[in-house]
Amino acid sequence: MPETAKPGAPKARVNDFVVKFANVNGSGSASANGLFARSILRMGVPVAARNIFPSNIQGLPTWYEVRITEAGYLGRRGGVDLMVAMNPQTWDRDVAEIEPGGFLFYDSTKPMPAAKFRDDITVVGMPLTAMCNAAYELPRERQLFKNTIYVGALAALLGIEAEAIRGLLAKDFAGRDKLIEANYKALEMGFGYVRDHLQALPLQVRRADAVGDRIYVEGNQAAALGAVYGGATVCAWYPITPSTSLAEAFTSYCQDLRVDPETGKARYAIVQGEDEIASIGIVVGAGWNGCRAFTATSGPGVSLMTEFIGLSYFAEIPAVIFDVQRGGPSTGMPTRTQQADLIAAAYAGHGDSKHVMLLPADPGECFEMGAQAFDLADRLQTTVFVMLDLDIGMNEWLTEPFQWDDSRRLDRGKVMTAEELEAGADFGRYKDVDGDGIPFRTYPGTHPTKGGYFTRGTSRNPYARYSEEGAVYVDNMERLLRKFDTARTLVPAPIARPAKGKTREGVLYFGSTTPAMHEALEMLEAQGHRLDGLRVRAFPFAQAVWDFIAAHDRVFVVEQNRDAQLRTLLMTEGGVEAAKLVPVLHYDGTPIMARFIADDIARKLAVGRIEAAE
């Protein structure tokens, strides 16, 4: 019989609650939990789901947090309304995390001492292991179908339509009828148990029409598709969490979309390098020779690539690096999220160097910026970083459908052709002919006698001849700065989110922080705190960023790292005084939460008011 602990005051919520699954990794829970989230989407209710997983293949704790949010808050809220506690190792902390008035679902096969529960939550037990042992012979089946059974039970408890789940199973296992049948059976075991022994919870999912035509996709997959649309032909990479799935998705999209229909041959080349250094070397070689090339990596990879990134800057070779950021420093927290590579990427290289960074906030922008990065790299003849993080890269997000305008052309930048050379055009590889700091280049092999030059990382004159003359060197370095100023005008502009009325307080943020930030701004507004928001989308910073800072007395800078790296870049590049930029930092490796941001800013605003009053 299921036990039911004495309930607190259960909170009723419709289409607005957080379910967290606590599992052991390698137990097959990931696909079952994904099924749960997607079935809610099928009912027209938006979800925001996040995997919080260990750097391990089997046996360690893993969590999956699903926020059901008809209102469309896609960031993490903070707090858990229903904990699905399937991992005895983490029982105590999982139970402790439930909101007062919340719910606990657990496997009641083995009786638990009363002290292991709380009296301010509602406990729902179900003898999952006993049911599986009775229904299945093979240990593997017992394990896998246990997951499907609890999905069925949760669906019954939360009002999720069985048909929504059945439809997904049929789609996922199309052509494998036995598997579909077996899953249907397990699903029904879950539903049946709830029908016979339990009651529906006050947390309910109700069919709505709030998803629209949005798609549900990982940022890495979106960025990879962006690279396909951006015309990338060479990808060299080395496996590293959390970027691996980007290169793998590129491979899979290319197999679908980039095969010559007549010959079956590949219009792309993908090489798994022996390390990150070789990977970026291949990218630089391909970029030098006129291909659009990229690598996907994470912080430790960027460290290894740094010498080549400096070469790309100084020798002016296009390259695109997708940096899917994770917790550092060193090996840090390889499966946890952070925005902690900003400074490393912005100034990668020895000597004076700086690089363009694009900062996508969701998979839709990963696609868009993933394509745009190649235009910018060719136009600017330099390395362009696309700074994802694990939260965007490896979690499925609900995002606007990808858009492509067929009239859009790849911008190959300033490339001198054989005809232009033949007609007598003056070719100086490092000559600033247009005043924008961007010189012309030629692809190797263009013309038998003209346009050839020697590429090197050492200093040279505008005609690419080796030179250690101080004045020649300085001229070139100044031109590179002009080029960086040109970049400022080409990168994606920041996006303003003004407060409902006038305010002297502002907040800057970027990337995966965005949805939690927007929700936090609403929370703060409700508490009477008015802040203008500005989402930064690229480095170098557009003029609008400096204008925003100038227009406010105090600007909070919200980011997911310890050292306030965006704030540091703002101070370094714009000479903004430190006191004006107030850091709001979340860096425990889990995605930032709306409640955290709102609480931290409210507290800092209060301190500011007390000081002002004194």
Add this chain to the structure above:
Amino acid sequence: MTYITKPQLHHPSLRANGLGYTRRDYEGSVSTLCAGCGHDSISAAIIQAAFELELPPHRVAKLSGIGCSSKTPDYFLGASHGFNTVHGRMPSVLTGANLANRDLIYLGVSGDGDSASIGLGQFAHAIRRGVNMLYIVENNGVYGLTKGQFSATSDKGSKSKRGVVNHDAGIDMVSLALQMGATFVARSFSGDKAQLVPLIKAGLAHKGAAFIDCISPCVQFNNHVGSTKSFDYVREHNEAVNRLDMIPPRAPIQVDYAPGETVRVQQHDGSILSLHKLAELYNPGNRAQALGYLQARQARGQIVTGLLFVDPEHGDLHDAIGTVDTPLNQLGEAELVPGAAALAKINAELQ
């Protein structure tokens, strides 16, 4: 690197090749290496090989790493695009360049520091991928540019100019290339132009990873008694396994009057390698035997030179990954961008 532009005056009687280029058209800037450097002899051999092969100079891409040897691409094929990359990483840059345009001829020039120490990994991996290139290591067993440190190819027991004895085992690049699957492996000596020029020609014509380890004594830091890479040591211990003629496909094939001593190998482009055997029973078609032969001779203190192994049929990285015949850098929107309709389908699958 040089500050000096070479005068472009051509003597009217200079012989032109089939493309109308003279030997001067294959030259580069004035070398700034030390007088008598073996590397300059190798540059001269590259110039002669390219001239004789009638390569359009701009269809060659020459890449190098860092070091004395890596400076040399500035001193030959001045009309070719060159890329002096970073230390030990030329192989990856060359690999990327090759992926971008399979139609150019790739010449990688490196040294023993660049390829056997810092770049050993990249050397091995570019070879094992079968990148279509000629990779020349100008091997002097010493770091010249930083003035005389041992390199990883310095033999155990060899003595530096300062009298220090090397206690580490030397890396034999030729054995390594054989083990990594290179499909053309040779060793030569910068002072032996008659052997080196045909080897370079054959290596340039070879499809796949071609490697030449060219011993090139350093006149400043490694040409003294006690060095196993000095001119005198190499001349005294050189054990040539064969002499090579490389006959381009367009030239009429010569009649060979000594069939018992000649092996003919046809390469993918139709060119014929005619190997005049010096060593008894040496078969350049057998990788395992090549390794055994090298080691046996090495144990006797002999340096084996010549074409040690060739597999003309193997193919290259592009064959392995099945890329289109058109160079990737010449594909445009129509071939690369799937368009809005394809995207609509993808969106539908993700809904």
